[in-house]
Amino acid sequence: MNKKQKIQDDSKPRRGAIDLYAAQCGKCQKWRSIATKEEYEELRCKFMDDPYTCDRQPNVTCDDPADLECDATRTWVIDKPNLPKTPAGFKRELILRSDYSKLDAHYLTPTGKKVRCQGEVVQFLEKHPEYQHLKLDDFNFTVPKILEDTIPPEVRRKRAEKSASKKDNDFDGKRKN
Ligand SMILES: [Zn+2]
Numbered sequence: 001m002n003k004k005q006k007i008q009d010d011s012k013p014r015r016g017a018i019d020l021y022a023a024q025c026g027k028c029q030k031w032r033s034i035a036t037k038e039e040y041e042e043l044r045c046k047f048m049d050d051p052y053t054c055d056r057q058p059n060v061t062c063d064d065p066a067d068l069e070c071d072a073t074r075t076w077v078i079d080k081p082n083l084p085k086t087p088a089g090f091k092r093e094l095i096l097r098s099d100y101s102k103l104d105a106h107y108l109t110p111t112g113k114k115v116r117c118q119g120e121v122v123q124f125l126e127k128h129p130e131y132q133h134l135k136l137d138d139f140n141f142t143v144p145k146i147l148e149d150t151i152p153p154e155v156r157r158k159r160a161e162k163s164a165s166k167k168d169n170d171f172d173g174k175r176k177n
Contacts, residue, residue, distance in 0.1 A: 041092070087139075
């Protein structure tokens with residue numbers, strides 16, 4: 001089988017990709033922006049044992065105003081804590097579906113191959129003995145939860161219309177019987 005691999009162009013932000021990272025202070029509950037995905041993943045992987053606090057940022061304390069509010073000015077997705085840090089050379093990506101129904105997680109391997117589930121990780125590791133030091137547990141496909149209230153109103157409206165028309169069809173279907 002000759003499958004073509006798409007190598008991602010990092011220069012363009014992808015539609016539905018996460019473009020901003022934030023952590024909530026365990027003391028004052030304010031949200032602080034986190035500069036990079038790497039820094040964010042580092043925080044996330046030990047979040048339970050080592051909760052985030054404002055004073056981790058240089059020259060910031062809980063008295064300073066929040067960097068951002070968890071409101072509908074943008075769509076928020078909330079990660080599970082303690083997900084493993086992405087192995088060196090790999091990239092973990094989350095893409096929000098265009099209907100905002102869910103996110104999909106995948107890893108980009110150092111060879112440019114995309115792996116979307118544990119089975120594909122197993123296959124990749126079997127084919128590439130140079131990565132055998134990695135374990136299946138180093139990969140995690142758990143996706144964040146979308147905060148419904150922060151989904152853009154037009155998307156919510158479309159969704160409501162869709163489910164309403166579905167109900168109409170069901171009703172028609174029943175009447176015909
Ligand atoms: Zn704080």
